[in-house]
Amino acid sequence: MSNLIVLGAQWGDEGKGKIVDLFSERFDIIARYQGGHNAGHTVYVGEQKYVLKLIPSGILRSGRVAVIGNGLVIDPVALMAEIEMLEELGVDVRGQLKISNRAHVIFPFHRMVERISEDSPEKAIGTTSRGIGPAYEDKIGRRGIRVADLLDRDNFKAHYTGNQQDKRKIAAAFGIPATDDDVLAKYAEIAEKMRPMVCDTAALFAAAIRAGKRIMLEGAQGTMLDVDHGTYPYVTSSSAASGGACTGTGIPPTKIHGVLGVSKAYITRVGGGPFPSEDLGERGEFIRKAGNEYGSVTGRPRRCGWFDVPLLRYTADVNGFDSLIITKLDVLDGLDQVPVCTGYKIDGKLVEEMPASQSALARIEPVFESLPGWSKPTAGITDFNKLPAEARGYLRFLEERTGVEIGCVSTGPERNQTMVVKGSRMEKLLGA
Ligand code: IMP
Numbered sequence: 001m002s003n004l005i006v007l008g009a010q011w012g013d014e015g016k017g018k019i020v021d022l023f024s025e026r027f028d029i030i031a032r033y034q035g036g037h038n039a040g041h042t043v044y045v046g047e048q049k050y051v052l053k054l055i056p057s058g059i060l061r062s063g064r065v066a067v068i069g070n071g072l073v074i075d076p077v078a079l080m081a082e083i084e085m086l087e088e089l090g091v092d093v094r095g096q097l098k099i100s101n102r103a104h105v106i107f108p109f110h111r112m113v114e115r116i117s118e119d120s121p122e123k124a125i126g127t128t129s130r131g132i133g134p135a136y137e138d139k140i141g142r143r144g145i146r147v148a149d150l151l152d153r154d155n156f157k158a159h160y161t162g163n164q165q166d167k168r169k170i171a172a173a174f175g176i177p178a179t180d181d182d183v184l185a186k187y188a189e190i191a192e193k194m195r196p197m198v199c200d201t202a203a204l205f206a207a208a209i210r211a212g213k214r215i216m217l218e219g220a221q222g223t224m225l226d227v228d229h230g231t232y233p234y235v236t237s238s239s240a241a242s243g244g245a246c247t248g249t250g251i252p253p254t255k256i257h258g259v260l261g262v263s264k265a266y267i268t269r270v271g272g273g274p275f276p277s278e279d280l281g282e283r284g285e286f287i288r289k290a291g292n293e294y295g296s297v298t299g300r301p302r303r304c305g306w307f308d309v310p311l312l313r314y315t316a317d318v319n320g321f322d323s324l325i326i327t328k329l330d331v332l333d334g335l336d337q338v339p340v341c342t343g344y345k346i347d348g349k350l351v352e353e354m355p356a357s358q359s360a361l362a363r364i365e366p367v368f369e370s371l372p373g374w375s376k377p378t379a380g381i382t383d384f385n386k387l388p389a390e391a392r393g394y395l396r397f398l399e400e401r402t403g404v405e406i407g408c409v410s411t412g413p414e415r416n417q418t419m420v421v422k423g424s425r426m427e428k429l430l431g432a
Helices: 016-026 076-088 108-118 132-140 156-173 183-197 201-210 243-247 282-290 309-319 358-362 389-402 425-430
Strands: 004-008 029-032 041-045 048-052 065-068 097-100 215-218 258-264 267-269 303-305 323-327 337-346 349-351 365-372 406-410 418-420
Touching (some): 016 041, 016 323, 108 156, 258 425, 323 389, 365 389
Parallel strands (some): 004 215, 004 258, 029 215, 323 406
Antiparallel strands (some): 267 303, 337 365
16 A cells, blocks of 8 residues: 655646646545645646645545645635635535644734735745745744644634734834734634534544555645755745655654655746746747746746756655656647756856755756757647657656656646556556
């Protein structure tokens, strides 16, 4: 029985939503382990488009349990809006969703204090402005309010009021207007709606593992946005890399059997921060248009660039990828040449390791190689051998240079526009 982690190998938006949704039919439980409603997982089922921000993509398969693990930060208002949106589309959310009593709660005062840094051009990192970072700050600062505390009718008010007063003092010191009125009654009402779904999800996982159930752990954002391993400080505030799956759920490392990385056939990033293989020219614009590269949560145009081999080698090391899923191959259809970043130079010298300092990250000069493009479309192809020879050559090149097997390729947004490579390690791990 394999419990697997599926996570982003780049800066997020790799197409994890579709992949998790597709694979979820092979699992009993699908769980998120970090982040909040800053994620945007887009899934198409037939004509219907779903954008999931907080709830695991597995919710779209009936009969599967979807879990919001303890590593997340939950905005109850956003959670209820997402539940209602899914229920209107016929999804049995309340029957399938479980929420950790140890997850932390986002309050309006978190968004209020986020403005202190994000309103300042020198300090801004281009966050999603959802209060994610300040909520994690409170968690690590040991003053956060967890779901169990939100449901504690006798003590919630005191917890909340103390915290709110502190945040108001901070906001006032920075000249930020208070925007956190009317919270207590509203949150108490939502807490009652959440109560039937809340439980000790670590205990739920332990019982499921004992019963031989299969669990898929769904990463949000991507490894290069991980608070430790990403392009710090231009990162999110949680542990998106595979290690976060254990702390964010309570599932021990000994019960995880594989890690699958999701990467686009090119690369994108939203928000500020270093981006070595970014293409600011016409070809970057071509990718943005062909790939519809606009943020699913914020609508911001994504920065676009070419597949980055050193970055992927690094994220493969940090996560221990068993196999890679390459998405959006069809977006590159029609290009004469496809550039690939195959090395990094800093101050004219090739570097082997991912630099850590902000200034070194900003000074990376990419080394590009160019591969022949393909004129025949790959869109919708589901047999590796039917891909144009150049597209196969491109994928083989990525596999060779990154040192990680490509076990799955996606050639369109629909569930059925995907191939699992025959005889791959991925096929074995999925039990396909
Ligand atoms: P935060 O997560 O809102 O604090 O934003 C921190 C950084 O992570 C910003 O650069 C965001 O654009 C980026 N980010 C957060 N969530 C996502 C995501 O789901 N996809 C891509 N980028 C994200």
